[in-house]
Amino acid sequence: MGRLSLKNVTERKGLLYFRRKIAGKDTYLRLPDLDDPDFHAEYRRLSQQTAPKEGPAPGSMAALVAAYRGNPEFAALEMSTRINQMRYLDLIVTEIGERGVKGLRPAHIYTMRDRMAETPGKANAWLSVMRALLAYGTRIDMRADNPASGIKRLELGEHEPWPADLLRVALEEATPMTRAAIVTGLCSGQRVSDCIRMQYGWIDGGIMEFAQKKTGKDVAIPMHPFWLEELKKLPRRSTTLLYERSGAPFKTTGAIQARLRDLMAMSAVREVHADLVAREVITADATFSFHGLRKNSCCYLLELGLSDTEVGSILGMSSEMVRHYGKRARALMIARGAAERVTGGKIVPLARKVVS
Template sequence: MPKGVHRVVSRGREYFYYQVGRGTDHAGPRVTLPNDPHLPSFWNAIRQAQGLGGGADVDTFGAVLDGYLEYINTAGTITAGTIDQYERALRLARTAWGDLPAKGLRPVHVQAVMDNLAATPGKANNFLSAMRALSTWARVRDHIEHSLTEGVKPYAKDKGHKPWTPAQIDAAMTKLTGVIRRGVVLYLYTGMRGSDAVRLGWTDVEEGGFALTTQKKKRDVWCPIVPELAAEMATWAKRPGPFLLQEGGRADGARYTRKLFSTHFADARDKIPELAGVTLHGLRCTAVIRLRRAGLSTGQIGDIVGMSLPMIERYCRFADRKTSGQAALLTLTRTAGEQNCKTLQNSKTKT
């Protein structure tokens, strides 16, 4: 809550008020606030109490946006990474419509922003995703009268994160060092999201695997520690905390966030020509394909890496087609060979 906002619980109900310098000789007037911090009127009342020119009209899109941002930051159901992505994307919305009446907005306005972002489809799709979430939240609270994104389509995605080739994996294993190499090993042999890989530690080991609840989906998974990973882990010191800790400088020994580890990996990757264009998320795809080729079902892979079944099938589609094609080629080659084989004829033995 902003400085000066206080929460009081009485007889099972919570109340809010604003007072500068509470408990001091210079305490300001006590201003009662609305009881629901999810409402735009709550934040408007705070601005009024702070003397910020009466605050924004509670009907403006900016006020609705303030309420939504407060909701996602306090709900406890959305990951920090998603919140950061939404906040950055919704700055575009605030710039475009902050002072306009929220109930006057329509999908055509969202489409106009999407059109302006056509040159950066990834940024446009992130904006649309954030607007969809905001629209759903605002619609059921009667802040808007219609969905703001109905009929608005995202830009077609490219081929996405590509799996690493054997040559790229070999280059990473031989040329990366320290914590960056260790992180690549974890990504490769667990298939976990970055937000989960940076949290893994010895305390997550349970009966030959990693047992944890995924950060994004809040799903319980058990990921087996394959022999290749076990051999790597045998060289790691056993200590509390995650496997991946920052090395050197003032942050030495500090925990990594997914974003910071990705940044440090990119710095190291750019110094190795063989790794040009690879992404850490591509290792998630690589791990899924490896599990599929080992004979695991889609459901089994989902239980291991905490990924939805449609996403697993999407990641495996090329590998499955390639394997099927190779099997077909083997069958065709065998069939052709059998057709060209001459049948031995029985003949009488001359005496």
């Protein structure tokens, strides 16, 4: 790894730690790997924090956060999940750390959630952390109920499927690894968190088999020839299909999402986006994410004639979600079928009634 020159960072057995004095003793806090996209954010957060001179007031939200961070279940979470939760835990301590846990009411939580209404994704992530935090508070008898349990998440926009013209220019302009990621998402219909996990060892007879990270569902995906040909173009530098420039597997989804944002900002892609807006195919504020490729895949399989159950089994989603994702594809399929009958029929004028 080479000699580190970052202040307060030390390496032990190949792992990185942030060293801090607490009560006169050195304490070592685990850091992400140096090439992890979250490393600098976590290092900056720890560098800016100062060890508290006094502990939080008993019964306060700050005390609950401290207890939550110290429980074994939090320590067992994946590094990326802990880092993400800690951002929102810090926000909670900053905003209402001095408030008593027992005095927190749903109205307070609604107010804090609605302050982030312009960024609903952030608001929903904050609410999830708050809900988990207060659930832990009920477990350790800091209060009897969870005031966040009945509060709904804010509505998010739909993950739109990528239009054909946008997909074409994106594949043309993308770097080889970004292109492979797009093709993997398009042909597998899986979430980005699963696409970065896929390994060559999981392929058996042209079928990609694994358990989804989010749901635990077992999926078996027939690998399209286009997908297989795309993978052949990349040097096999890792056990995973997709990998960082260093050859190491992607550890978080952030790197892929950042690559897509950069791709969507390219002039050639923006030109196609503007043309689609002018033709009223999409709205001016339409955005396209990796998850939209999951909807592309669902629509494609439905157009092939697969049933909702078959599509759901391949993609690892419920039949209800397949129907939701496939609404647009089904409308087009019905229109195509009707078009043959409508355009093939004869227009016969209505006979006039003779009025005597």
